[in-house]
Amino acid sequence: MDGDYVIGGVLSLHHYTHIVKHNYTYMPEPLRCKGSIDSRELRFSRAMIFAIEEINNSTELLPGIRLGYQIYDSCASVPVAVHVAFQLSSGLDPVFYTGDNCSQSGMVMAVVGESGSTPSISMSRIIGPFNIPQVSHFATCACLSDKQQYPNFFRTIPSDQFQADALAKLVKHFGWTWIGAVRSDSDYGNNGMASFLAAARREGICVEYSEAFYRTNPRSRIQRVADVIRRSTAMVVVAFGTTGDLSILMEELSLEPSPPRQWIGSEAWVTDPDMLRFSFCAGAIGFGIEQSVIPGLRDFLLDLSPSKVAASPLLTEFWEDVFNCRLRKSAAKNENMCDGTENIETIQTPYTDTSQLRITNMVYKAVYAIAHAIHNAVCQEGKSTTHCDKFTRIESEEVLTQMRKVHFSQNGYDVSFDANGDPVATYELVNWQKTENGNIELVTVGHYDASLPVGREFRINRNLSWVEGSTQVPVSVCSDSCPPGTRKVLQKGKPICCYDCLPCPEGEISNTTDSPDCLPCPKEFWPNAERDTCLPKPVEFLSFNEVLGIILAAFSVGGACLAIITAAVFYRHRTSPIVRANNSELSFLLLFSLTLCFLCSLTFIGVPSEWSCMLRHTAFGITFVLCMSCVLGKTIVVLMAFRATLPGSNVMKWFGPPQQRMTVVSFTFIQVLICTIWLVVSPPFPMKNLTTYKKRIILECALGSAVGFWAVLGYIGLLAVFCFVLAVLARKLPDNFNEAKLITFSMLIFCAVWITFIPAYVSSPGKFTVAVEIFAILASSFGLILCIFAPKCFIILFKPEKNTKKHLMNKNQS
Numbered sequence: 004m005d006g007d008y009v010i011g012g013v014l015s016l017h018h019y020t021h022i023v024k025h026n027y028t029y030m031p032e033p034l035r036c037k038g039s040i041d042s043r044e045l046r047f048s049r050a051m052i053f054a055i056e057e058i059n060n061s062t063e064l065l066p067g068i069r070l071g072y073q074i075y076d077s078c079a080s081v082p083v084a085v086h087v088a089f090q091l092s093s094g095l096d097p098v099f100y101t102g103d104n105c106s107q108s109g110m111v112m113a114v115v116g117e118s119g120s121t122p123s124i125s126m127s128r129i130i131g132p133f134n135i136p137q138v139s140h141f142a143t144c145a146c147l148s149d150k151q152q153y154p155n156f157f158r159t160i161p162s163d164q165f166q167a168d169a170l171a172k173l174v175k176h177f178g179w180t181w182i183g184a185v186r187s188d189s190d191y192g193n194n195g196m197a198s199f200l201a202a203a204r205r206e207g208i209c210v211e212y213s214e215a216f217y218r219t220n221p222r223s224r225i226q227r228v229a230d231v232i233r234r235s236t237a238m239v240v241v242a243f244g245t246t247g248d249l250s251i252l253m254e255e256l257s258l259e260p261s262p263p264r265q266w267i268g269s270e271a272w273v274t275d276p277d278m279l280r281f282s283f284c285a286g287a288i289g290f291g292i293e294q295s296v297i298p299g300l301r302d303f304l305l306d307l308s309p310s311k312v313a314a315s316p317l318l319t320e321f322w323e324d325v326f327n328c329r330l331r332k333s334a335a336k337n338e339n340m341c342d343g344t345e346n347i348e349t350i351q352t353p354y355t356d357t358s359q360l361r362i363t364n365m366v367y368k369a370v371y372a373i374a375h376a377i378h379n380a381v382c383q384e385g386k387s388t389t390h391c392d393k394f395t396r397i398e399s400e401e402v403l404t405q406m407r408k409v410h411f412s413q414n415g416y417d418v419s420f421d422a423n424g425d426p427v428a429t430y431e432l433v434n435w436q437k438t439e440n441g442n443i444e445l446v447t448v449g450h451y452d453a454s455l456p457v458g459r460e461f462r463i464n465r466n467l468s469w470v471e472g473s474t475q476v477p478v479s480v481c482s483d484s485c486p487p488g489t490r491k492v493l494q495k496g497k498p499i500c501c502y503d504c505l506p507c508p509e510g511e512i513s514n515t516t517d518s519p520d521c522l523p524c525p526k527e528f529w530p531n532a533e534r535d536t537c538l539p540k541p542v543e544f545l546s547f548n549e550v551l552g553i554i555l556a557a558f559s560v561g562g563a564c565l566a567i568i569t570a571a572v573f574y575r576h577r578t579s580p581i582v583r584a585n586n587s588e589l590s591f592l593l594l595f596s597l598t599l600c601f602l603c604s605l606t607f608i609g610v611p612s613e614w615s616c617m618l619r620h621t622a623f624g625i626t627f628v629l630c631m632s633c634v635l636g637k638t639i640v641v642l643m644a645f646r647a648t649l650p651g652s653n654v655m656k657w658f659g660p661p662q663q664r665m666t667v668v669s670f671t672f673i674q675v676l677i678c679t680i681w682l683v684v685s686p687p688f689p690m691k692n693l694t695t696y697k698k699r700i701i702l703e704c705a706l707g708s709a710v711g712f713w714a715v716l717g718y719i720g721l722l723a724v725f726c727f728v729l730a731v732l733a734r735k736l737p738d739n740f741n742e743a744k745l746i747t748f749s750m751l752i753f754c755a756v757w758i759t760f761i762p763a764y765v766s767s768p769g770k771f772t773v774a775v776e777i778f779a780i781l782a783s784s785f786g787l788i789l790c791i792f793a794p795k796c797f798i799i800l801f802k803p804e805k806n807t808k809k810h811l812m813n814k815n816q817s
Contacts, residue, residue: 006071007393013116015079036078042354054370084122088129113373120144120191134400140365148423157424163195165428171202181481183237187244188215209500211237233261238479241267253281286470290430295364376405428453436468487535544702545770562601570594593633599626611689616704621678624715628674631722632667681711701769749790
């Protein structure tokens, strides 16, 4: 249609071209389209005409100016699109013109189209040097946002970069980490899939396969792609392609049943009503352009009188295809002629379906964007009126400049372009759902707005239907998630989504699903059986509440009571010869020290504290030295007493009671001095032993200074050895007066106990170290009291006839 300013239009009204063989001997035939007409693209072309007529009737936009149009069919072919681009930038070619009559209005101001990305790229490279704006309604390749290469390109549909990011987030949202990918082998499919795969990698999604195909490929190639889908283990298939390509693949898949697959579609095909015929794709989801309402469009589409149809070759082709009749007679016989009763309102085709106006609105907005750019170039805004001069000669470059500034609202939809010529990216999440009668319908279940903050762009507001009508989200993973308590180990030669789950090593946990590493527990904690949380280690010490502690405490108290009872017996019979003959003062002091030895073992039982740690070792060391001093004193007394019976000997006056007391005090004072130095320099202290056992904590007393501890023990040992040697020397004295044999035997037991104590103490773990020390104290104490005092108590209590001076002085009695 002619006009003051002309807008070009390039649409894929057909999807195939007639293949011409070139032999370079004669002029090739002109390129021709073939196949049936695409009724959806026909709706786009009629929507463009509707928008132009609506603008021509407007009193606000371009008042007094009439827009014309030139609409071409590119056949979705790059060669045809290139030819059309040359026609738009120079003149008309009747072969490709589909209007009613030739326009005489001059060159085209701007172009709407093309529907595909690859043809749009080719067109932009040709009309770009002429500064002719190109506004596409359906070319979504992210590559077209490059203003260095395509400075004249704009679009009303969002870039695939946004769609790819949205699809990756959608896949991640439903927990699918193992997917298959198919794409059109074109700029749209290749660039779109490349953007999606990059976004998927960022989201941690793995791709089992990625296959490309094109509708003109041999069938063997299509079959191979279909077989890959059938044999794959990925439940989810992301398809980034055009309707023309995907329909061929779906037809191939429908020939042989395949395992159920959850399809994720790009906008180009998932919102195409013609694709809904593939029922095995029920449950498919994808992003589509938001639905819209264009008032008056449906009436315009249905207003097809026979004269209008007959005047347009395209409408004639559409009419004859839809009603399966002929409008014009031809040479063929037995043709079904149209009788004029055909009614376009009675049929269901994508052309008449205005319930889901998505891309159609993109065409509508593209026309209005160009009109606003022309308006800003030729019209002057007054206070109350707008004056437009239709005789103003403007260049397409001026329109291009104004296109960058366009910002308006039409039917409630904002239209503007960013620095890359892209609009704000908003999508609807659509779902293929089966109705009660078995048909598939397109249902909007959510929205995506790229302008919102990260994490809030995506929302679902309705239940989805999945593959095979399931209401449960399908699972598509290479390996099941690793539960807490395990870690992921990648399988050799496979993507990162394929892994084995190994239990955490001893002492480590993982408390999250799919943890790549296990974390060690803090020193005082240990994993539970599931190894998903750290629990405090049980604290272990020799307690009064456990059997071992009770037994040792009972023997300790029992030993102390035995020493007290023995002392009471000796005190009761203190005037008896056997008590007086055995140095009663040293005997009582020895019994007192033995009582303390038995009781000091109690300090080893219970929770170690600062005072108990210092007390247990020092009390043990001092009381045992006191005990050894008394035994040593008794041994020396025996030796001195024997030597005193010899003629001319006055030894006893040099080792009387004062000297005996001084000996005991001196030996004990040395041990007190050792303990004092130990406590001052590096005293024992309570500590948590975390190394002996992995799963529990041992509360024990650290020695502080090992030198101090072994000095205390060494001094006790030195006294014991000295005492043992003296006792051995005195063992052959007269029996009835001789304690040396009893002391020798007691010292033998004492030394044996403490010699075996050293390796047992070093090798015993945890609380058993304390138990060994207590056992050594009790064993040596019982050895002393039983060996030295038991025979005397037996005589006192059960053999009183032997408790006489005569019996003791009888050297011949055994």
